[in-house]
Amino acid sequence: MSGFRERIRRAAAKGGPIVLAADYDSGSGAVSRATRHVEALHPHICAIKLNLHLLLPLGRSEISEITRAARRRGLLAIADIKLNDIGNTNRAAAGALWGAGFDAVIANPIMGKEELKELISGAHRRGKGVIALCHMSSPGAAASYEMGAGGGKKFYEVFMDWALEAGADGVVAGATFPETIRYCSRRAGGKLDVYSPGIGAQGGSMREAISAGAAYPIVGRTIIGARNPAAAAQRLAEDTQS
Numbered sequence: 001m002s003g004f005r006e007r008i009r010r011a012a013a014k015g016g017p018i019v020l021a022a023d024y025d026s027g028s029g030a031v032s033r034a035t036r037h038v039e040a041l042h043p044h045i046c047a048i049k050l051n052l053h054l055l056l057p058l059g060r061s062e063i064s065e066i067t068r069a070a071r072r073r074g075l076l077a078i079a080d081i082k083l084n085d086i087g088n089t090n091r092a093a094a095g096a097l098w099g100a101g102f103d104a105v106i107a108n109p110i111m112g113k114e115e116l117k118e119l120i121s122g123a124h125r126r127g128k129g130v131i132a133l134c135h136m137s138s139p140g141a142a143a144s145y146e147m148g149a150g151g152g153k154k155f156y157e158v159f160m161d162w163a164l165e166a167g168a169d170g171v172v173a174g175a176t177f178p179e180t181i182r183y184c185s186r187r188a189g190g191k192l193d194v195y196s197p198g199i200g201a202q203g204g205s206m207r208e209a210i211s212a213g214a215a216y217p218i219v220g221r222t223i224i225g226a227r228n229p230a231a232a233a234q235r236l237a238e239d240t241q242s
């Protein structure tokens, strides 16, 4: 099996670079909503991302039903649990996610560089991927991610260094801070990909994010809350090309 970066690149070559955030408000009906969205949206997306709040009420067989539906349509499945713990706990959580059919996990580098490295090497041994937070899209994120981390660097710059050193497959940089996307993309020099949430509902612009270097825009409400999600996804996919 090829690595996660290669698999998502291939999926994006078919469906375009958008990662769908399947952020339904409650777990009830999540399996049927997610599988319906996979069927309707797979021509316009490359992956589906499931957040912790969606996973919590579901059992492993229900989660696997969603990841299998995604795989059948050539999409990847990303678990967004912003994993952030000691090595032993990370290992157990990652093992459960891989067992449920996920291709990658989003992790929080504040856990430490060595812990991040260990998580990534374990994931890569199984052909899975790790995407590390670098700078978030939320309005308050600047106060923490841009705080001085010592050595003349800000936290997001340190997290970017760690992501590269640890061999992460990607980093998250919010579309509401396009300059941060530009920084991450330049600093990455093609060694990892920038994933960018915050487009639409949070005020970020698809075109700006893409021109700043986002490889994989993450979009939730603008698609799943639309009257016609496929048409909304298609419009956004067109914006990734201009």
Ligand SMILES: O=C(O)c1cc(=O)[nH]c(=O)n1[C@@H]1O[C@H](COP(=O)(O)O)[C@@H](O)[C@H]1O
Pocket (backbone or CB within 6 Å): 021, 022, 023, 051, 080, 106, 135, 136, 137, 138, 172, 173, 174, 197, 198, 199, 200, 201, 202, 218, 219, 220, 221, 222
């Ligand atoms: O890690 C993420 O995916 C993430 C990081 C971040 O900084 N901001 C952010 O919005 N997200 C996620 O991206 C999605 C954005 O959803 P919408 O704002 O509805 O498009 C949600 O699933 C968030 O949990």
